[in-house]
Amino acid sequence: MKNPMTITEKVLAAHAGLEHVTPGDLIKVKVDLALANDITAPLAIRVFREIGKPKVFDRDKIALVADHFVPNKDILSAQQAKLMREFAQEQNIRHYYELGDGGVEHVILPEKGLVVPGDLVMGADSHTCTYGALGAFSTGVGSTDLGAVMATG
Numbered sequence: 001m002k003n004p005m006t007i008t009e010k011v012l013a014a015h016a017g018l019e020h021v022t023p024g025d026l027i028k029v030k031v032d033l034a035l036a037n038d039i040t041a042p043l044a045i046r047v048f049r050e051i052g053k054p055k056v057f058d059r060d061k062i063a064l065v066a067d068h069f070v071p072n073k074d075i076l077s078a079q080q081a082k083l084m085r086e087f088a089q090e091q092n093i094r095h096y097y098e099l100g101d102g103g104v105e106h107v108i109l110p111e112k113g114l115v116v117p118g119d120l121v122m123g124a125d126s127h128t129c130t131y132g133a134l135g136a137f138s139t140g141v142g143s144t145d146l147g148a149v150m151a152t153g
Contacts, residue, residue: 009030011137015120031061032136033114034149035123037105038066038077041084044124056091057153063114064088065105066098106130122149 002020005013013021015029036044041064047058056062064084069077081098088096097108106127109115117135121128124146131138141149 004110007135007148008137011118011120013149014118015137029120030153031122032119033061033063033109033121033123034146034153035065035105035109035121035125035128036084036143036146037064037068037125038070038081038084040124040143040146041087042080043143044085044146044150045083047144048150051148051151053151054094056150059091059093060095061153062091062093062150063095063105063109064093065102065108067102067105067108070099070102110134124148131132 003022005020009021012029013019013028018027021027047117066084069081072081074079085096085098085122095112095114102108105125110131113137115121115131115134115138119131119136120142121131121136121138121147123138124141124143126140128138128140
């Protein structure tokens, strides 16, 4: 008899299309949401472009939030915000938030209904695990990893 699964294992199994997972299993999952901010998005975008895909895996499953340097503190932060804004426009990303309609990324997403129990979220921010409080599996990943997620889901 298999051991009962934790909520984390249940979410991971569901997103891998498996009946059961156990610690140590290598699985491939589909994400419900990929998240980046004005600091982490520029590198993720560069990696996405290096992969060579013309479009993100799903424009409705990516959230880009300018929340670290709002308003921009200098030219570099303004350039990073501009790069993220232009990428969101180019890719027609629906969940793009900046000055005027933004705030702290980890507050905005649940408020907008973008993270709900049972979701699988990967974000290029170490605080992404916050969504575990909502019953989601969420983890922070590096910007290079997120670039791959934006390409493949």
